[in-house]
Amino acid sequence: MIAVIGRGNFGRALLRLLNTHLADWETESLDKAPDSSRIPNIDILRRARVVIPAVPIASFGEVLRQIAPYLQPGTIVIDVCTIKAHTARQMHSLLPEHVELIACHPLFGPESLAAAGWQLKGLNLVIWAERIQAERYDRIREGLRDLGLNVIELSPQDHDRILARSQFLSLLIGAVLVRMDIQSTEMNTRSFDELLDVRDTTCHDYGILRDVFRFNSACDATLAELEKTLGDIGAELRKSRLPGPG
Amino acid sequence: MIAVIGRGNFGRALLRLLNTHLADWETESLDKAPDSSRIPNIDILRRARVVIPAVPIASFGEVLRQIAPYLQPGTIVIDVCTIKAHTARQMHSLLPEHVELIACHPLFGPESLAAAGWQLKGLNLVIWAERIQAERYDRIREGLRDLGLNVIELSPQDHDRILARSQFLSLLIGAVLVRMDIQSTEMNTRSFDELLDVRDTTCHDYGILRDVFRFNSACDATLAELEKTLGDIGAELRKSRLPGPG
Numbered sequence: 378m379i380a381v382i383g384r385g386n387f388g389r390a391l392l393r394l395l396n397t398h399l400a401d402w403e404t405e406s407l408d409k410a411p412d413s414s415r416i417p418n419i420d421i422l423r424r425a426r427v428v429i430p431a432v433p434i435a436s437f438g439e440v441l442r443q444i445a446p447y448l449q450p451g452t453i454v455i456d457v458c459t460i461k462a463h464t465a466r467q468m469h470s471l472l473p474e475h476v477e478l479i480a481c482h483p484l485f486g487p488e489s490l491a492a493a494g495w496q497l498k499g500l501n502l503v504i505w506a507e508r509i510q511a512e513r514y515d516r517i518r519e520g521l522r523d524l525g526l527n528v529i530e531l532s533p534q535d536h537d538r539i540l541a542r543s544q545f546l547s548l549l550i551g552a553v554l555v556r557m558d559i560q561s562t563e564m565n566t567r568s569f570d571e572l573l574d575v576r577d578t579t580c581h582d583y584g585i586l587r588d589v590f591r592f593n594s595a596c597d598a599t600l601a602e603l604e605k606t607l608g609d610i611g612a613e614l615r616k617s618r619l620p621g622p623g
Numbered sequence: 624m625i626a627v628i629g630r631g632n633f634g635r636a637l638l639r640l641l642n643t644h645l646a647d648w649e650t651e652s653l654d655k656a657p658d659s660s661r662i663p664n665i666d667i668l669r670r671a672r673v674v675i676p677a678v679p680i681a682s683f684g685e686v687l688r689q690i691a692p693y694l695q696p697g698t699i700v701i702d703v704c705t706i707k708a709h710t711a712r713q714m715h716s717l718l719p720e721h722v723e724l725i726a727c728h729p730l731f732g733p734e735s736l737a738a739a740g741w742q743l744k745g746l747n748l749v750i751w752a753e754r755i756q757a758e759r760y761d762r763i764r765e766g767l768r769d770l771g772l773n774v775i776e777l778s779p780q781d782h783d784r785i786l787a788r789s790q791f792l793s794l795l796i797g798a799v800l801v802r803m804d805i806q807s808t809e810m811n812t813r814s815f816d817e818l819l820d821v822r823d824t825t826c827h828d829y830g831i832l833r834d835v836f837r838f839n840s841a842c843d844a845t846l847a848e849l850e851k852t853l854g855d856i857g858a859e860l861r862k863s864r865l866p867g868p869g
Contacts, residue, residue: 484812544814547818548814553856562789564728564775569789587859603803607850617837
């Protein structure tokens with residue numbers, strides 16, 4: 378049985394995917410972390426062979442603390458947060474040794490899944506064997522490939538470094554466009570339509586942007602470079618407006 | 624006969640479109656503005672029923688000055704620059720009264736045409752009867768519609784105001800991405816792929832960005848708002864990194 382903790386946008390999308398593409402597995406959805414008065418949730422955690430916390434990065438450690446006492450030997454915990462190094466460290470420090478650990482980042486969310494008709498073929502997914510028996514990990518990785526996913530093996534450190542110059546940038550520019558209230562016009566060009574696509578794909582992700590920046594220090598350099606480059610080009614444009622020497 | 628002045632990216636694309644979609648019209652391509660030693664070009668200008676300068680905005684006025692003496696009564700000059708109010712004023716002040724004037728902005732270039740397989744269906748084109756007999760203008764506008772274009776009638780002032788919050792923004796963000804040398808990664812998300820699309824569609828357009836800013840003062844406010852919004856969000860992100868009171 379696979380237990381998904383969290384019923385936010387991504388948790389609900391994940392459940393839909395599991396029920397569609399892994400229909401022979403039983404799945405359970407936990408609304409929030411269990412407490413002793415809620416026996417059904419504890420029972421689910423005890424029975425789960427795989428536990429996937431689908432919760433905000435900022436809540437991840439607290440959820441691990443709450444579920445740790447109930448996880449059985451051999452249960453696999455899969456982290457699916459948008460950043461990887463910080464949450465991998467939390468899994469190592471907060472979960473018992475008898476639990477196995479996979480770091481995973483599905484590089485898609487509800488918007489891109491809807492655009493892909495909820496099919497997985499060709500979607501990117503990063504995975505890393507954080508602490509798990511090699512055969513079990515290989516079976517899971519190949520199972521994900523069999524679903525059509527483009528499975529990419531990257532360490533949490535490499536993942537976070539690359540993300541700081543890719544997804545972080547689109548999340549950031551999307552948030553800027555939303556804040557500026559940029560809207561479609563009656564005379565869009567192709568490049569402006571593409572910019573609106575960035576806005577639409579990221580428009581619900583301000584919380585993710587904030588957490589990615591907060592817990593991935595490689596984003597500092599990207600933010601500073603973006604600010605500096607915009608400043609440089611802005612200065613060039615304003616200078617070109619001035620009357621020339623001619 | 625339609626004479627296209629300029630053999631840059633857009634001039635070549637325009638010739639290809641004319642030869643494909645208006646095959647019953649004769650077309651001539653002029654490499655640059657004529658001088659008295661180059662009779663063939665002057666002859667072309669004298670024979671042309673339609674003249675389309677496809678030159679950088681910054682050269683537009685000089686080209687008009689050079690061709691003005693040779694244009695015959697009733698010849699239609701169509702401005703296809705990316706901004707419209709500045710060039711419309713130049714046409715009125717630099718061309719003789721017996722020439723008719725259309726302001727036009729095809730909202731597509733070589734990149735978007737290639738992506739559309741050089742088909743015009745559904746592509747946006749802004750047009751305005753700057754100084755032309757109504758029947759002639761109506762025939763041209765309907766002819767463009769018959770080619771499948773989405774013909775939008777907007778005054779040069781309205782066009783420039785809208786462009787400052789649409790195409791100018793995608794040109795600017797595209798230029799920033801090029802300057803930062805942002806590249807595709809092994810783990811792209813959908814939103815980052817869309818951001819790379821903006822880069823790819825605008826990557827040859829730094830000169831257009833500069834001219835659009837220089838000759839469309841409405842772009843000032845967009846640049847300032849983009850800088851301020853990025854600064855605000857950057858400050859929020861950095862603040863969220865600081866240890867909270869809890």
